[in-house]
Amino acid sequence: MALTVAIVGSGPAGFYTADALLSSGADVEIDIIERLPTPFGLIRAGVAPDHQTTKNVARKFEKSAIADKSRYYGNIALGRDVTLDELRGMYDAVVLAVGAASDVKLTIPGADLDGVYGSSAFVGWYNAHPDFRWLDPDLDTDQAVVIGLGNVAIDIARILVRTRTGMASSDLAYHAGEAIWQSPLHDVHMVGRRGPLDAKFTNVELRELADLTTCAPVVDSAQLPDALPDGVDGREARLMQRNLDTLREYATAEDCGTKDKRLHIRFYANPVEILGDGHVEAIRLEKTEVIDGRVKGTGDFFEIPTRLVVAATGYRSIPIEGAPFDDQRGIIPNDDGKVEDGLYVVGWIKRGPSGVISSSRPDAKSATAHILSDLGEGGKPGRQKLGPLLKERGARVVTYADWKRIEAAEDAAAENGAPRRKYATVEEMLEMLGG
Ligand code: NAP
Secondary structure, three states: OOEEEEEEOOOHHHHHHHHHHHHOOOOEEEEEEOOOOOOOOHHHHOOOOOOHHHHHHHHHHHHHHOOOOEEEEEOOOEOOOEOHHHHHHHOOEEEEOOOOOEEOOOOOOOOOOEOEEEHHHHHHHHOOOHHHOOOOOOOOOOEEEEEOOOHHHHHHHHHHHOOOOOOOOOOOOHHHHHHHHHOOOOEEEEEOOOOHHHOOOOHHHHHHHHHOOOEEEEOOHHHOOOOOOOOOOHHHHHHHHHHHHHHHHHHHOOOOOOOOEEEEEEOOEEEEEEEEEOEEEEEEEEEEEEEOOEEEEEEEEEEEEOOEEEEOOOEEOOOOOOOOOEOOOOEOOOEOOEEEOOEEEOOHHHHOOOOOHHHHHHHHHHHHHHHHHHHOOOOOOOHHHHHHHHHHOOOOOEOHHHHHHHHHHHHHOOOOOOOOOOOOOHHHHHHHHOO
């Protein structure tokens, strides 16, 4: 009898797991359960819209989605349409691949003012994630502040300053493009509480800023160290040196040429308060120093006037009813992917929000190894029970064939060199499918 496996979440971690199970040669029946009608999680709604080559991995995942042994259940939400306990009753194994859908929240005064967003909302908005279609950020500002020195901060800053032409071959959400290109935004400040050598962004992403046609990266050379600190060597030293070299190039650029916008990368600046009456009007920061790896305020403060603050301060997973949760680490506690017999985790819910798309591949291998060694032969009914249950509850399952129709409609609606024009609401997608 086939081992029945439900994978909850159809992002990279979920699909790598489907791949690993299918290629194990074991007799498995895999159901991929996804809250949205559309598959691929971060590939569709997290990876920057102008990084199309990163999204190509979805083509490989498609092979698993259409394999005989697997089935896609889109538009089915855990907790709304079916509970984890119910899934565990129906399937031999449940693999949670639900990612990190929330943010590390800013806790400073003013963080709840209008005009302050977390990166999951802001990135979701410009990537046409249905949860954030109506975010409608006020971009009537000539300065914006992005908090954080990671790759998400760089993505957000870059998207805010790229031109319509620069984004032509992207799948930026239509509503976001219209808002961004009408904005008087001129200066984007990316601010971080640590120094250049502690920044989390990677060099490819940092270098990409030099290619912006109408925006120049600006760095203060006084914030850059003359050399790497003692004791740093090997790969770590090479990566630091690359970033330092790029930052030096930016700092020593004579002028910004014809580029009229500025992307300021500012180190040693810790946000301490967001100011405004109902809506953000400015952000107050304290200059810092980093001593033995710890950030220390200097007592010297400054403000940047702005109506838009985006905190790109990291993502965080949301607890799932029926599964344990380590609130401090923001993950489901696990032993290399195993929570307990029959329950497994992969990707960001397993190890926290870090790494690139392919970082979830080893997670998939571990979960597969656990499943095959823990469970032996299957016995639970899987989709034979899930299908009737969802029908009884009136859930509208979006099949993979339905998704291909959504995809075809998005491709057909694309204009001016864009790969697709994404639907941004579930209602539009279901309406297109015919109810
Ligand atoms: P990240 O790399 O962890 O960066 C988070 C940034 O926020 C850090 O600079 C951190 O500073 C700062 N921060 C956290 N809490 C803060 C606070 N309370 N006040 C001020 N600053 C704070 O996270 P991310 O940028 O969200 O990226 C998540 C993962 O996705 C990363 O592994 C990233 O590389 C990956 N990603 C990759 C790409 C790509 O490959 N192109 C694109 C996007 C994302 P401290 O260091 O001081 O804590």
